[in-house]
Amino acid sequence: MASNSIKIRAKLQDDVTTVKALMTHPMETGSRKDKDGQLIPAHFIKELTCEAGGKTLLTAFWSGGVSKNPYLSFKFKGGKAGEMLKLSWTDNLGESASEEAEIS
Amino acid sequence: METDVKRRILLQGSLTAGAIGVAVAAGLLAPGRVLAAWPDKAFAAKGLPEMLQELLGDSNAEESNDINIKAPDIAENGAVVPVTVSTNIAGAESISVVAINNPAPLVASYNLGEGTEGFVSTRIKMGKSGDVVAVVKAGGKLYSAKKGVKVTIGGCGG
Incomplete structure (x- = not known):
């Protein structure tokens, strides 16, 4: 999947870095039906990790219960301006994507 | 002087990206292993x-x-x-x-x-x-x- 499917921002203020990310993904639960009554196969992000400075900041396990085009925000201490932050995800079909952003 | 500093930051940035790429290639961040933890x-x-x-x-x-x-x-x-x-x-x-x-x-x-x-x-x-x-x-x-x-x-x- 194209790497531009993730938008990510990391802003440092008073030693706390706030990360905000928006991903493009259908997040199908597998229990929804289309117009013809056919089940739409499950397709959702299962695992997401965010790392910076060689450390894993956050690992997320998701189900199809997370909304379409997921939004995620979290905060961490110890980030430095100019450092690169990387977010990557893998979905239930084995697709993956990642994106990097500079902490500002 | 100014351009030198900018160049250094750019170089650092690309080095970090390179290191992560190598980690993925080496299988350290293999998706298979990650999925098993779900x-x-x-x-x-x-x-x-x-x-x-x-x-x-x-x-x-x-x-x-x-x-x-x-x-x-x-x-x-x-x-x-x-x-x-x-x-x-x-x-x-x-x-x-x-x-x-x-x-x-x-x-x-x-x-x-x-x-x-x-x-x-x-x-x-x-x-x-x-x-x-x-x-x-x-x-x-x-x-x-x-x-x-x-x-x-x-x-x-x-």
């Missing part, structure tokens, strides 16, 4: 105690006032319910978000790294009205809080 039993669990046992190794969660759930009282669209969980509990290791009345109640579980604050915000789907439960693991114990959300249009049906 707690399928916890995501399939219908009841909270069973789910917590599978996910966090303990079925009891103590109610806590130090967990704050920010979610709308009434969600007009169950497909997109913004939920923010924050906690002051020291040493919080993980935050899990559960929508009790969903067909698959466990929505998301976050493991917090060192230095990561007790704060996560996501948008979730809710099939019908019910409690959103946040479970925080800290120092080997589980703490929970809940908030009722009324859903006027479900987000899980077809």
Whole structure:
């Protein structure tokens, strides 16, 4: 999947870095039906990790219960301006994507 | 002088990116290994105690006032319910978000790294009205809080 499917921002203020990310993904639960009554196969992000400075900041396990085009925000201490932050995800079909952003 | 500094930053940036690329290539961040950790039993669990046992190794969660759930009282669209969980509990290791009345109640579980604050915000789907439960693991114990959300249009049906 194209790497531009993730938008990510990391802003440092008073030693706390706030990360905000928006991903493009259908997040199908597998229990929804289309117009013809056919089940739409499950397709959702299962695992997401965010790392910076060689450390894993956050690992997320998701189900199809997370909304379409997921939004995620979290905060961490110890980030430095100019450092690169990387977010990557893998979905239930084995697709993956990642994106990097500079902490500002 | 100025351009020199900029060049240095650029070089540092590309080095970091390169290092991660190498790690992926070497299989250190192989997707297969990552997927194996996905707690399928916890995501399939219908009841909270069973789910917590599978996910966090303990079925009891103590109610806590130090967990704050920010979610709308009434969600007009169950497909997109913004939920923010924050906690002051020291040493919080993980935050899990559960929508009790969903067909698959466990929505998301976050493991917090060192230095990561007790704060996560996501948008979730809710099939019908019910409690959103946040479970925080800290120092080997589980703490929970809940908030009722009324859903006027479900987000899980077809």
